Amino acid sequence: MEYCRDEGLRWYWNSWSYPFHKEGDGPLYRNAPATAYNHNSDEFARELVERWYDYWLERPGSGTKVNAGGVKIVFSDTQTHGRSADNYRVSGVVDPMRVPKDAFYAHQTMWDGWVDDLKPHTYIVGHWNYKPGEVIPTVYVVSTSDSTVLVQNGQRLAPAEHKFRFLSVYKNVKYTADKLTAIGLSKKGHEESRYTLETAGTPASIKLTKIENPTGWKADGNDVALVQVEIVDKQGRRCPLDNRLVKFSLSGPAEWRGGVAKGKDNHVLCDTLPVESGVNRVMLRSLPKAGTVTLTAKAEGMADAKVTFATKAVEVKDGLSTYMPSDGLPCVLDRGETPATPSFKQWRREVAVDSVVAGSGKNPEWTFDGIENTSWESGNDIDKAWITFTLAEDTQIDDICMKMKNFRATTYPIAVYAGDVKVWEGWTPKAISFIHIPLKNAPKSRTYTIRSLGQSTTKDAFGAVKELDSRNDEKAVKGGKNAIKIIEVEFLKNL
Numbered sequence: 001m002e003y004c005r006d007e008g009l010r011w012y013w014n015s016w017s018y019p020f021h022k023e024g025d026g027p028l029y030r031n032a033p034a035t036a037y038n039h040n041s042d043e044f045a046r047e048l049v050e051r052w053y054d055y056w057l058e059r060p061g062s063g064t065k066v067n068a069g070g071v072k073i074v075f076s077d078t079q080t081h082g083r084s085a086d087n088y089r090v091s092g093v094v095d096p097m098r099v100p101k102d103a104f105y106a107h108q109t110m111w112d113g114w115v116d117d118l119k120p121h122t123y124i125v126g127h128w129n130y131k132p133g134e135v136i137p138t139v140y141v142v143s144t145s146d147s148t149v150l151v152q153n154g155q156r157l158a159p160a161e162h163k164f165r166f167l168s169v170y171k172n173v174k175y176t177a178d179k180l181t182a183i184g185l186s187k188k189g190h191e192e193s194r195y196t197l198e199t200a201g202t203p204a205s206i207k208l209t210k211i212e213n214p215t216g217w218k219a220d221g222n223d224v225a226l227v228q229v230e231i232v233d234k235q236g237r238r239c240p241l242d243n244r245l246v247k248f249s250l251s252g253p254a255e256w257r258g259g260v261a262k263g264k265d266n267h268v269l270c271d272t273l274p275v276e277s278g279v280n281r282v283m284l285r286s287l288p289k290a291g292t293v294t295l296t297a298k299a300e301g302m303a304d305a306k307v308t309f310a311t312k313a314v315e316v317k318d319g320l321s322t323y324m325p326s327d328g329l330p331c332v333l334d335r336g337e338t339p340a341t342p343s344f345k346q347w348r349r350e351v352a353v354d355s356v357v358a359g360s361g362k363n364p365e366w367t368f369d370g371i372e373n374t375s376w377e378s379g380n381d382i383d384k385a386w387i388t389f390t391l392a393e394d395t396q397i398d399d400i401c402m403k404m405k406n407f408r409a410t411t412y413p414i415a416v417y418a419g420d421v422k423v424w425e426g427w428t429p430k431a432i433s434f435i436h437i438p439l440k441n442a443p444k445s446r447t448y449t450i451r452s453l454g455q456s457t458t459k460d461a462f463g464a465v466k467e468l469d470s471r472n473d474e475k476a477v478k479g480g481k482n483a484i485k486i487i488e489v490e491f492l493k494n495l
Contacts, residue, residue: 002070002071002072003051003052003054003055003070003071003072004047004048004051004052004072004073005036005073005091006036006037006039006044006047006048006051006091007036007037007038007039007044007083007084007089007090007091008038008039008040008043008044008090008101008103009038009041009084009086009090009262010041010077010090010095010099010101010277011243011262011276011277012040012041013040013041013042013241013277014040014041014042014043014126014138015040017127017129017241018241018243021038021040023035023038023040023043024036024038024039025038025085026038026084026085027085029083029084034083037083037084037090037091038084041101041102041103041125041277042102042125042126042138042140044101044102044103045101045102045103045105045106045125045140045142046125046140046167048072048093048103048106048107049106049110049164049166049167050163050164050167052070052107052110052166053164053165053166054431054432054433054434055067055069055070056165056166057434057436058401058433058434059115059116059344060344061115061116061344061345061346061347061348062347062348062492063348063350063401063490063492064349064350064490065350065370065401065488065490072093073091074089074091074092075092075093075094076093076094076095076096076098077089077090077091077094077095077096077260078092078096079096079260079266079268086262087266088260088266095260095276096259096260097226097260097280097281097283098226098281099228099276099280099281102123102125102126105123105125105142106123106125106142106166108123109121109122109123109142109143109144109166110142110144110166112144113343114338114339114343114344115343115344116343116344117144117166118343119144120143120144120145120184120193121142121143121144121184121193122141122142122143122144122145122148122183122184122192122193122194122195123141123142123143123182123195124139124140124141124195124196124197125139125141126140126197127197127240127241127277128178128179128180128197128198128199129199129200129239129240129241130175130199131175132175132176133174133175133176134174134175135172135173135174136172136173136174136175137171137172138169138170138171139169139170139173139180140167140168140170141159141167141170141182142166142167142168143166143168143182143184144166144184144192144193145184145185145186145192145193146185146186146187147159147162147184147185148162148168148182148183148184148185149183149185150170150173150180150181150182151180151182151183152176152177152179152180152181153176153177155176157170157173168182178198178199179196179197179198179199180196180197180198181195181196181197182196198237200232200233200237200238200239200240200278201233201235201237201239202233202234202239203231203232203233203242203244203301203302204232204233204234204302205231205232205234205302205303205305206229206230206231206232206246206297206299206302206303206304206305207229207230207231207236208228208229208295208297208305208306208307209227209228209230209307210225210226210307210309211225211226211227211228212225212226212309213329214328214330215327215328215329216310216311216312217286217293217309217310217311217312218286218311218312218314218323218325219253219286219288219289219290219291219311219312219313219314220286220288220323221285221286221287221288222285222286223285223286223311223325224257224283224284224286225254225283225284225286225293225309226281226282226283227281227282227307228279228280228281229246229279229280229281229282229297229305230275230278230279231244231278231279231299231302232278238278238279239278240278241277241278242275242277242278243274243275243276243277243278244274244275244299244300245272245273245274245299246272246273246274246275246280246297246298246299247271247272247299248271248272248282248295248297248298249271249295249296249298250284250293250294250296251293251294251296252291252292252293252309252311253286253287253290253291253293253311254284254285254286254287254293254309254311255284255285255286255287256269256271256282256284257269257282257283257284257285258270258271258273258283259273259280259281259282259283261273261274261276261280262274262276284309286311287311288314289311290310290311290312290313291310291311292308292309292310292311293310293311294306294307294308294309295307295309346495347494347495348398348492348493348495349492349493349495350490350493351391351392351393351395351397351491351492351493352391352392352393353368353389353390353392353489353491354390354391354392355389355390356387356388356389356390357387357388358376358378358386358387358388359378359379359381359383359384359386359387360379360381360384360385361376361377361378361379361387361483362376363376364376364387367387367389367486367487367488368389368488368490370488372403372487372488374487375405375485375486375487376485376486377405377483377484377485378452378482378483378484378485379483380481380482380483382452382453382454382482385451385452385482385483385484386449386450386451386452387449387450387486388447388448388449389448389449389489389491390447391445391446391447391448391491394445394446395444395445395446396418396442396444396445396493397418397439397442397445397448397491397492397493398438398439398442398492398493398494399436399437399438399491399494400416400436400437400439400448400450400489400491400492401434401435401436401437401489401490401491401492402434402436402437402487402488402489402490403433403434403435403486403487403488404428404435404484404485404486405485405486405487406458406485407430407431407435407487408430408431408432409430409458409459410430410456410457410458410485411427411428411429411430411456411457412427412428412452412484412485413426413427413452413453413454413456414426414427414428414450414451414453414484415450415451415453416437416439416448416449416450417448417449418439418442418443418444418445418447419443419445419446419447421442421443421445423439423440423442423443424437424438424439434488448491450484450486450489452482452483452484454482455481455482456481456482456483456484
């Protein structure tokens with residue numbers, strides 16, 4: 001299942017940094033606001049952390065019903081239809097030329113494990129090219145640690161919030177030093193990992209970096225080489241707020257295939273295109289003739305930069321070649337073999353349901369049959385809109401995991417009782433699937449009752465996300481009623 005459909009262009013950092021894009025600002029898409037497709041990079045990374053958290057909660061070790069993984073729709077931006085203010089898809093964690101967005105590094109932090117996040121990682125979203133004394137409204141830190149701190153000049157700053165397991169939110173951070181460090185801390189306060197952003201100086205030069213086949217760029221008329229172009233300061237640090245135009249010229253046996261950037265026709269095949277946040281890439285294709293290829297880059301106020309390739313001849317006999325593009329490429333197994341030891345810890349377990357009764361509605365047993373195509377619905381009489389579960393154990397429950405009907409759009413006002421004691425009251429959250437009702441200090445009980453407290457409300461929490469085919473959009477239930485509707489329920493106990 002796709003866990004996030006949002007989009008964000010790599011061009012924009014946040015609403016207070018050049019080129020100053022208001023979060024979510026863009027034209028209507030299918031006659032509806034398209035805020036979900038016009039994120040700034042900071043908010044796009046934050047959104048992906050929140051959406052992945054829904055899956056992380058259901059990982060193996062979290063109970064009997066667990067997820068088998070999730071799909072991030074499209075790894076890279078693509079030259080297909082556009083739903084954002086731009087005319088190509090920007091839903092990737094890298095751009096069309098595979099330049100990483102901050103969303104890429106957020107995922108790298110969360111995903112560097114097999115199931116549990118066993119390797120400590122910390123990452124600061126955004127840049128650190130601000131003016132002394134400037135106050136930055138929001139800084140996001142993504143970390144696998146239990147808590148984080150930000151450090152400038154030896155002074156520590158605590159986050160305003162820590163949520164979605166991986167995200168620390170810092171508010172109104174004043175720029176006081178050219179280095180900002182985030183430190184991930186264990187429960188005992190010990191450092192587990194750190195990450196530092198550094199302020200780049202005045203743009204000074206163009207930096208070109210070759211990206212080619214590890215076995216050499218083949219002169220077969222098909223092989224492609226990339227060249228990364230950056231604007232850097234005197235110390236070689238990328239200038240994150242530089243979006244200047246760079247003009248390229250190519251000589252030798254190769255074909256210019258260009259790159260992609262925000263602008264008319266996406267700058268496709270143009271010999272002049274901008275860097276975005278200080279970096280971009282262009283593509284060259286070989287010709288069926290070996291030789292020396294030189295790419296020159298020019299930008300206003302800077303010395304020209306050049307990079308040279310030597311393409312390698314491919315043996316051809318009677319018009320055919322035995323060379324395959326995969327020949328000589330290494331098998332990359334850096335991740336290592338599947339662990340012989342468990343890749344996760346069982347941190348909570350399901351307490352089984354023995355029986356169930358309901359004040360109204362048919363087949364209440366469908367709420368724990370493990371089949372998500374079945375569900376129970378109470379009647380609309382509020383006095384009969386309840387369901388009581390008898391568990392296999394007389395025990396304390398820490399969490400109730402549920403999937404509600406019309407889960408993206410409908411929120412239900414409910415109360416939860418352990419025996420006769422009310423242990424939770426509120427509105428069920430909207431989600432992309434399952435929700436959690438945490439029960440703090442609930443007494444031991446074998447019976448747990450979920451009761452409606454009034455009319456549900458309906459408004460799609462993900463309404464800005466529209467399917468290509470409108471028939472696949474989430475169908476809203478019109479008119480709030482007293483009924484509660486449960487697809488699946490699971491009673492969980494922490495270990």
